[in-house]
Amino acid sequence: MTTFATLLYDLDTASGILTITVNRPDKLNALNAATIEDIGTAFGQAQADAKVRGILLTGSGEKAFVAGADIVELAGLDVLAARRAAERGQEIFGRIEAGAxxxxxxxxxxALGGGCELAMACHMRVASSTARFGQPEVNLGLxxxxxxxxxxxQLVGKGKAIxxxxxxxxxxxxxxxxLGLVNHVVPQAExxxxxxxxxxxxxxxxxLAVGLxxxxxxxxYDQQRHGYQTEAEGFARCFASDDFKEGTTAFLEKRQAAFTGN
Structure with a gap:
């Protein structure tokens, strides 16, 4: 298993829940190139590991999830390097969103700048009551x-997003x-x-059904795909699964289903 310089990777094998923690507390967990690459590697490893069933992403400490990008690193980029950095970040965050x-x-x-972008790439967001969100890039001319x-x-609507x-x-x-930016707000301790x-x-x-x-x-939201067609294909795929047979049988027998993912 890969070890990470900027992340903590903690799998609870009993539950199948993996906790990934961005761990740069001295920088308020700001994203630099190394952190983004670690995130990409960690999520790739998690998707490939059958023992991982769900993922919880958070930040180290109580001040920041991810307070933004590493401004010192950004300031040193030229135009070509900036384009590559954006495309790489989009690719890695897109893989988080597309994961099953x-x-x-x-x-x-x-959760500011890149931190807000990272949170939005996750399937759901739960905020502590002390959390703060924003995209302050225009303050930097970005x-x-x-x-x-x-x-x-997509999350808050065009007008409010603008x-x-x-x-x-x-x-x-x-x-x-x-606004619909987060699903729930709870006290920090909870x-x-x-x-x-x-x-x-x-x-x-x-x-299988969760992933579909x-x-x-x-x-x-993908211009290269047709949502209704994807849904119909997924619906049909479920009918060939053991989980569909188990789910319907358990319902008729009035018992809890024991799904296997097959």
């Missing part, structure tokens, strides 16, 4: 580069909830337990 295993971002503090302009509009992008306003947790409980509920469902739900929703 559910990912919850446990946002424990500031725009988001890791998919933020696209996912923010307002937040152009003003660089920071959004408190309760406002993020009302954040990780709440996320584990939510993942545990999801992991009690048929794994994620794929079908993502297809709606």
């Amino acid at each position: 295993k559910p990912v919850i971002a446990a946002v424990n503090g500031f 725009i988001p580069g890791y998919g933020g302009t696209q996912r923010l509009a 307002e937040l992008l152009l003003t660089a306003d920071m959004v408190k947790a309760d406002q993020a909830l009302s 954040l990780l337990d709440f996320c584990r409980q939510l993942l545990t509920r999801i992991l009690g469902k048929a794994p 739900c994620l794929d079908s929703v993502n297809a709606y």
